[in-house]
Amino acid sequence: MRVDRLWTTGGYLWRNGEGALIRSAHRSVDAVTSRRAVWVKSRGGDGAPSLAYAGLPEGIHLTLPFLEQRRGAAAETVRISSRHRWDRLSAEMAGSDTDLVVTGYDTRRARQLPQARSLTLPFRVSLVVALGDGTDVLQRVSRKDRQQFARQQRSSRWTLEVADSDADFAYFYDRMHMPTMRARHGDSARSEGRATAHAEIYRKGALFFLRQSGERVVGALCRVQPAGRTLVLRLVGVADGDLAHYHGGTYTALFLYVLQWAARNGMARVDLGGCEPFISKGTFQFKRKLHPEVVLPANHFRHKRLHFTVVNDTEPVRRFLVENPVIALDAQNRLTAVYFNDSRRSGRTRLPWRTAGMASAVNLDLDTFLHPDAAATLLSRHDASAATTPACQ
Template sequence: MYVGEHECAHHLVPFLANALHAASPEATITTTEIRSGRDWTDPIAELADESADLTALVAPHHLARHRTPSSLDLPLRVHQLVDTSTPWPQVEQRITRRERTAIRRGVEAHGYTVEIDHDGTLLNHFYDRLYHPTMSSRHGTSARTATRTEAFRLFTDGGILLTLHSAGTFVAGALCHRTPDGVLHGRLIGLLEGDDEWRRRGAMSVLYREVLRWATENDAPHVDLSGGEPFLSKGTFQFKRKFGATTTIPRTWLGARTTTLTPKRDSPLMRRFLIDNPPIAHNDDNSLSARYYFDHTTPPRLDLSDNCEGLTTRHLTDLDNFPWDRT
């Protein structure tokens, strides 16, 4: 069950719904949305359904608290930030060796070249043929797609459009926006017709490398690769981690919200959900840590790597000795 502001729900509920459904096709999720501007002086735990197997309570930091011994406080979102303040060879070296090899092979196989669209000539084409189809194919009805007007506003207000081509065809693109502090933000990303085959051919990896290279050569001290839900099972988290990204809390209003995640009932659903989706949680000092779960039949999912800056510790929890509220 989700309890929190309406504006926060679409940042968390789709992931929880998909992850719970993957653990058990019969799983469902309910939401209780709180009006923005509510008087937050009272905790919201009383709004949660006590019969739920799992509750996710989203509230401002000062109201976040461990509801039971089984609760974890998570950031609502995490961002992944790459330091591009050093010369390009140093930035490139922080990309994992395996990813650098994959990029080199992709360029050799498909002849990728990158160009910068300085005047917006390709912006409509990018929006219609790459960005919009990619969002639809990746997220379906839960896609948070920017409008065409928003895309053009980003471009005209300090934006750049990096375009990746193979044999003369525009196959991947990134609309990035530079804020007054110099940080380059990856805003809109797309593959031709949303076809994931281009990802498998390494186009997205080459594109990300070129975004970092552009930032390094144009005095942008950091690249914010955006982020997502605080779980190591997120494919986008694992992909961006390979580019030397540091896991951070966003500097927007999203960074001022905490999700208190409470698994309540010991069940195959909850065990599978926790094991398959290791969360990123706040430590007592507000640093971030990876939380892995396991039991007597299933080992922790250490294949979902926490090897990145920003995650200071790793915790492993045995679900056979977990303080469930009920069984």
């Protein structure tokens, strides 16, 4: 294997590889390279809360942009970066004028983080559809969605294309995937590089296009993991980045076609990919319609967590919390939906949480959670009779 190809393969596996060996190597490297926690403050503005991300560096590109987006367009995002000792993070938070601090950390550093006004979240979650039960994949969605799919399949003349040429890959990457990333995420857009996507996903997987009346409108690039008979959706895109293709059932149709293809071709499961641990995340709400199981990632994020800490109790902070329910880990390390509410605001429970892998849902009263004695109050409820109470760390 050529050195450049070896480097490409090694880099991909380092970022995305599964298994205990790679996870253990990540933990060892993180312990050395992250002796001092990053601290990136994102100023708020116009009634929006200020944010900070601390800890492991990957959260700067994965977690902070999502929080900034959810904070609202009115906020003027100005980032200020520094580094602090891990054992000083609690003091830095207490002395900061930042409203919300999210800390990415390896589970071995949990003791160095504050307890008050805090929840423990997974760093990311993965959504995986099992195909081994012989059930028609269309039965996984609601009857309303099945009926809509059947109607549009006839009227839109949808067909699934499984592409197999380098020209097809170039069309997908240059005309679909990258324009879509720019349209959806702007300057925060991140993806696999072109060479890596070609060598490590396309050459080791399958490329799908959904055609509508003969025209390619949506595409998905997947990698096949032979050991677990898993099809992993890695990159997606719509024609020329036109986000209108996300509506009208076309995007959902591609996922249903891919699930059908995977079932016909002996796959045991389809990994729909990961997302941030927030019920308000659009990706979570869309993919949960396919009835996946929500699990901790199989890669190096499996042993990483987000410490979600409220520093200042303000109206913008409370509004942000109510609008963005989270996926937390409870005292038994189970995934739990947490909806915030207070005397003036009802929890955003219209955002559904029910799917396999989620243990339960909790309505968390902010007047209690943000009280000076909140940590002791919540921790005292972590017994067998209140097993769904979210864990404080």
